[in-house]
Amino acid sequence: MAKALKINKNTEEGLLQLLEFLLDSEKVEGIFSLKKLNKNGNIAYSLITNKDELKGAVPLDPHMPVNAGKILSHFTLAEKTKRPVAAVLRPCELRAFVELIKRAQGSLENILLISLSCGGVFPIDTMNNGDAKKRSSSYAESLKKAENSPDVRKTCQSCDNFLPQLADMTVLTVGKKDADKECIIYLNTKQGENFAKDAPGNTISAEIESSETEKLKSKRKENKEKLFKDFEKTGNGISGFSRVFAACLGCHGCGEACPICYCTLCDFDSKTCEYKPESYESELEHKGGLKIPPGTLFYHLGRMSHMAVSCVACGMCSDVCPVNIPVADVFTKVGAALQDVFQYSPGKDIEEPVPSGTFKEEEFKEVGEH
Amino acid sequence: MDKDFTPTIIGFLCNWCSYTGADLAGTARMHIPPSIRIIRVMCSGRIDPLFVLRTYLKGADGVMMMGCHPGDCHYQKGNYSTRRRYVMLDTILKTLGLDEKRIGLWWVSASEAPRYEKVTNEFTESIKKMGPNPVFKEIFI
Known part of the structure; x- marks a missing residue:
């Protein structure tokens, strides 16, 4: 008590x-x-x-x-x-x-x-x-x-x-x-x-x-499972995923509002992700078309690889999106999957290291051996 | 399936093990598929998940990450990080249904030229079966 x-x-x-x-x-x-x-x-x-x-x-x-x-x-x-x-x-x-x-x-x-x-x-x-x-x-x-x-x-x-x-x-x-x-x-x-x-x-x-x-x-758990299932129906695969993010302006507002995204200079705002004339040229040569601004899907996938394991499911990203993309649905779903793999619960234990910054020698033994 | 389809595969190979292994396979005149393009990195721990994602989204049909066996890393522990990153990437792609099988991690040591020959051929075959990367169908991503 x-x-x-x-x-x-x-x-x-x-x-x-x-x-x-x-x-x-x-x-x-x-x-x-x-x-x-x-x-x-x-x-x-x-x-x-x-x-x-x-x-x-x-x-x-x-x-x-x-x-x-x-x-x-x-x-x-x-x-x-x-x-x-x-x-x-x-x-x-x-x-x-x-x-x-x-x-x-x-x-x-x-x-x-x-x-x-x-x-x-x-x-x-x-x-x-x-x-x-x-x-x-x-x-x-x-x-x-x-x-x-x-x-x-x-x-x-x-x-x-x-x-x-x-x-x-x-x-x-x-x-x-x-x-x-x-x-x-x-x-x-x-x-x-x-x-x-x-x-x-x-x-x-x-x-x-x-x-x-x-x-x-239990009610909310139910809702969560339903939300994830619904996303699977609409957002699965590259076609579904690009459809969900089709309206993305590339404003990076979701990253700005995200509490976990703390970097002063985001990779995706830096020179590394800048499109130069030759990048447009080479991509157009191969594909014959390009969405402008380019790289919006790359941004979301990349941001996911950086922070989703610590996603606290606060929903700020969906809230600030100017074109009403359900960003949080995707990130919480991926976050939950990652947290499941690493048996990690964000914000639960202040001593536990973040999975992306640590490793154990005795884990995932089967990976890379096939 | 297009029989003439030769996939484009990008390989990120660690300098000390896998790249040397690939070199040995070459000098031993083993049959390496022409589909693989190698990018040498000093350690598999240098393979930023963003490299892999970018390669995939720009239309590579497959991405191979290769490094030293766990415990054999030239820099002691680099490949343990690679392993975590790979698992993370794999989980993300799996969750979103973005054919995660196009991206793989293999441990290949400097002396394992036959293994290098085997995994590159196997992976090329499996990509051939899967067909070209669907990002080419979704041009405006």
């Missing part, structure tokens, strides 16, 4: 109260959370040190303007933070942060990780639709019943990895029927317990996994 903090307020207010307490008691110097920027409903990740600014914070808002793992990595890349910061992020963002730390792109030190059992987020392009109130109330209802909200992204609807693995604190949202009245925050680690010491609320012991989370997990 894990320890948990019970606060008699609704879930969001309960979490805000805890954040306020952390700031007030000077246990942390800053809060990293989503914050409302204006009345239009625009939100963005923000660092907050002033207690008054915490008022507009919406840590549980179901939007992901950018994968927070990437932001936290930028924040801690040059140097760890000198002062403790509490960061509220979704499980996939946390996984992304851990994957980046494994690639020496950040540090966990002085960061208090607060995550949540995640019901998914809305697509980013619906952020300003104006129906936010209606959507969030139906979202809250689905969460209480531990069901998939129909408005959340396709990737989120098929994500069965919605319980955070390395968080210091986990806010319970999925299947919480009395979310309007009480807030449960699990304290998973020693660090979490220390920070929550003397916080307002009662300490209870409870288990985060329940029949409700299991229900949602």
